Amino acid sequence: MNKYQNKYQLPNLPLPAPLLGSKTGTFTEYTVTKRMPDIAHRVIKENNFPPEINQNLEKLASELKNGYLQPLKNDHSIDFYHWEKYLEIHKNQRWLDVPWFLAETYFYRLILNITNYFQPGKNHQLDPFLLQKEQGLEASIDAIIYLCTQVEKWLDDSQKQDKPSKSSLIALLYFSLWGNRVDLSLWSAFEENRSSFDIQTQLTNILVDDSFAVTKLLTKSAHNRIDIVLDNAGFELICDLCLVNFLLDSGFAAQVHLHLKPHPTFVSDAMIKDVHYTQEFLAAGSHPQVKSFSKRLNKNINSGRLVLQEDYFWTSPLAFWQIPKLLKDEFAKSNLIIVKGDANYRRLLGDLEWDYTTNFADIVAYLPTPMVALRTLKSEVAAGLKAEILTELATIDPKWLTNGQWGVIQLVH
Numbered sequence: 001m002n003k004y005q006n007k008y009q010l011p012n013l014p015l016p017a018p019l020l021g022s023k024t025g026t027f028t029e030y031t032v033t034k035r036m037p038d039i040a041h042r043v044i045k046e047n048n049f050p051p052e053i054n055q056n057l058e059k060l061a062s063e064l065k066n067g068y069l070q071p072l073k074n075d076h077s078i079d080f081y082h083w084e085k086y087l088e089i090h091k092n093q094r095w096l097d098v099p100w101f102l103a104e105t106y107f108y109r110l111i112l113n114i115t116n117y118f119q120p121g122k123n124h125q126l127d128p129f130l131l132q133k134e135q136g137l138e139a140s141i142d143a144i145i146y147l148c149t150q151v152e153k154w155l156d157d158s159q160k161q162d163k164p165s166k167s168s169l170i171a172l173l174y175f176s177l178w179g180n181r182v183d184l185s186l187w188s189a190f191e192e193n194r195s196s197f198d199i200q201t202q203l204t205n206i207l208v209d210d211s212f213a214v215t216k217l218l219t220k221s222a223h224n225r226i227d228i229v230l231d232n233a234g235f236e237l238i239c240d241l242c243l244v245n246f247l248l249d250s251g252f253a254a255q256v257h258l259h260l261k262p263h264p265t266f267v268s269d270a271m272i273k274d275v276h277y278t279q280e281f282l283a284a285g286s287h288p289q290v291k292s293f294s295k296r297l298n299k300n301i302n303s304g305r306l307v308l309q310e311d312y313f314w315t316s317p318l319a320f321w322q323i324p325k326l327l328k329d330e331f332a333k334s335n336l337i338i339v340k341g342d343a344n345y346r347r348l349l350g351d352l353e354w355d356y357t358t359n360f361a362d363i364v365a366y367l368p369t370p371m372v373a374l375r376t377l378k379s380e381v382a383a384g385l386k387a388e389i390l391t392e393l394a395t396i397d398p399k400w401l402t403n404g405q406w407g408v409i410q411l412v413h
């Protein structure tokens with residue numbers, strides 16, 4: 001039995017069917033047949049791979065619309081045998097007919113397989129999305145300066161008052177939520193600066209807001225541990241690191257653990273190297289507040305108060321309730337788990353077709369610790385919404401489920 005086959009605790013409700021690309025007219029279908037091929041083409045365009053690799057990427061792009069899953073060649077990565085298991089029941093199935101979450105996670109895993117990411121040689125550990133990640137950061141420099149300055153000020157205020165400010169914590173939860181809108185798999189870093197949104201107007205677009213309940217859960221403590229399951233690098237990571245520096249240096253948390261992806265996936269998802277790159281990027285700037293923010297971050301990493309950890313679970317097609325025991329035991333030591341972003345939210349719900357009014361806590365009943373999800377909606381998966389809100393949304397914004405304009409802060413405790 002490997003570590004991904006432990007006996008796990010399920011949601012409290014019968015499980016509905018998974019989202020599938022074969023459902024005509026859905027965003028899921030659009031993603032498999034259009035967005036994913038586009039991403040494969042972008043990988044070709046933005047890297048300098050030899051023709052053979054590019055041909056294989058082209059082949060993958062062309063198979064998505066109507067073709068079948070191709071097997072994974074043994075690339076000697078740690079997760080190769082896990083993937084053989086995940087794929088066992090999907091042999092001879094079309095991309096459109098396998099669960100969407102598996103289709104997406106496997107697509108990104110195949111890109112690494114094709115580009116020789118795990119093999120020694122020129123492309124070893126070459127992040128095929130690197131250019132997008134770097135540009136994403138550079139494009140949001142004004143928002144970065146604004147945010148870092150703000151956090152430094154809030155930390156000064158907290159120190160003067162000798163107690164951490166709950167309203168600053170709420171503001172940082174909002175930043176962390178809306179930072180998630182800047183997702184490079186939906187919008188290329190080159191399109192426009194998506195980080196210059198107005199937080200104030202976005203407050204009205206939060207469909208469930210448990211941020212106050214989160215602040216009730218957290219008080220100043222020399223023992224609190226907070227775990228954050230991270231999502232994107234770039235501007236979202238900056239927002240998350242603002243939250244991290246504030247939690248640690250205001251006294252809300254004694255330790256923060258960041259859970260990162262072990263390899264590139266979902267275009268902009270953050271890895272440990274992205275946290276270091278971001279810290280160095282901030283340190284290299286000339287703005288004094290940004291510099292002191294980056295020093296703070298560095299200090300927190302070096303002192304061991306900020307722990308960076310990765311696990312192949314985060315790049316697997318598994319539902320959150322299939323979390324490996326070791327990781328679940330880690331979470332049991334935490335006071336709060338913060339789960340970021342759309343893809344992690346889909347994992348929380350198993351990417352299943354829940355009725356959108358289903359009680360969120362009845363689904364996410366399997367975690368040993370209070371958990372808050374910060375997610376802007378970018379896929380047809382949701383729970384915990386009021387029926388009257390659904391009726392209203394259907395009239396005011398028919399694309400509300402996928403356009404990234406709406407968010408939730410949902411706490412289970």
Ligand SMILES: O=P(O)(O)OC[C@H]1O[C@](O)(CO)[C@@H](O)[C@@H]1O
Nearest residue numbers: 183185232341342343344378379
């Ligand atoms: O970065 P995030 O918020 O996890 O978004 C990635 C998600 O967004 C999408 O690109 C849009 O649905 C999905 O394919 C994926 O779930």
